[in-house]
Amino acid sequence: MVWEVNLDEDTQIVVVRFEGVVTGADLQEAAVARIAFGKEVDVDTFIIDAAEMIAPKSTIMDVLDLPKEVYDENEMSRSSLIAVIRPRNPASVWIAEFYENASILRGWRVRSFDDRKAALFWLQNYGERSEYS
Numbered sequence: 001m002v003w004e005v006n007l008d009e010d011t012q013i014v015v016v017r018f019e020g021v022v023t024g025a026d027l028q029e030a031a032v033a034r035i036a037f038g039k040e041v042d043v044d045t046f047i048i049d050a051a052e053m054i055a056p057k058s059t060i061m062d063v064l065d066l067p068k069e070v071y072d073e074n075e076m077s078r079s080s081l082i083a084v085i086r087p088r089n090p091a092s093v094w095i096a097e098f099y100e101n102a103s104i105l106r107g108w109r110v111r112s113f114d115d116r117k118a119a120l121f122w123l124q125n126y127g128e129r130s131e132y133s
Contacts, residue, residue, distance in 0.1 A: 002053075003030040005037045013045045013123060014038045018053040024062025031066050035074045044080040045123050049116070053087045055095035063095060067103040067110075081126055083119035084112040 002020045007013070016034045018026075038044055082103070086096040096112040103110035109126070113119040 002026050003033075005030065005033050007037070007041050007043065008047075011120060011124070012043055013047055013120075014041065014043050015047045015049055017049040020052070021054040021056065022059060023056075024059045027059060027062050027066065028070055031070050032074055035071070035076045038076075038080070044077045046080065046082045047116070047119055047123070048082060048084045050087045050092075050096060051085045053092055053095070054089055055087060055092040057094070059095070060098065063099050064102050066099065067106040067108050071108065078107065080109065081123055082108065082110040083123050084110065085116055085119055086112050086114055 002022055003016055003018045003026060005014065005016045008015050014034060014037055016030050018030070034046060034048075038046065084096045084100060086093050100110050100112045111119075111122055113122065
């Protein structure tokens with residue numbers, strides 16, 4: 001499996017971490033698992049750690065389906081916050097920005113970052129950021 005979902009006990013944030021080459025099915029399965037786990041632990045704040053992800057362009061339609069269909073079908077809360085840590089692989093950075101834009105256009109609160117520290121800061125201070133008020 002190229003992904004895993006767990007709860008960061010210190011921050012009470014659900015983290016899905018990817019490593020290696022992902023397929024569209026991997027992305028969708030991880031999203032469903034992330035949403036279900038968030039409900040199980042009563043958390044709607046997420047980090048998608050894609051730092052070690054390799055994202056082929058062939059996944060583009062599956063990425064689009066996440067905010068377009070998968071989130072509603074799995075009843076993800078509209079109050080959810082999702083921070084994405086961008087892939088380090090230069091050829092894969094597109095996925096974080098495409099996902100962020102597709103999600104925002106559909107009303108989801110998503111932002112991408114270069115590192116975990118910036119992602120955590122945004123998640124923990126979301127209400128104080130005027131650009132999202």
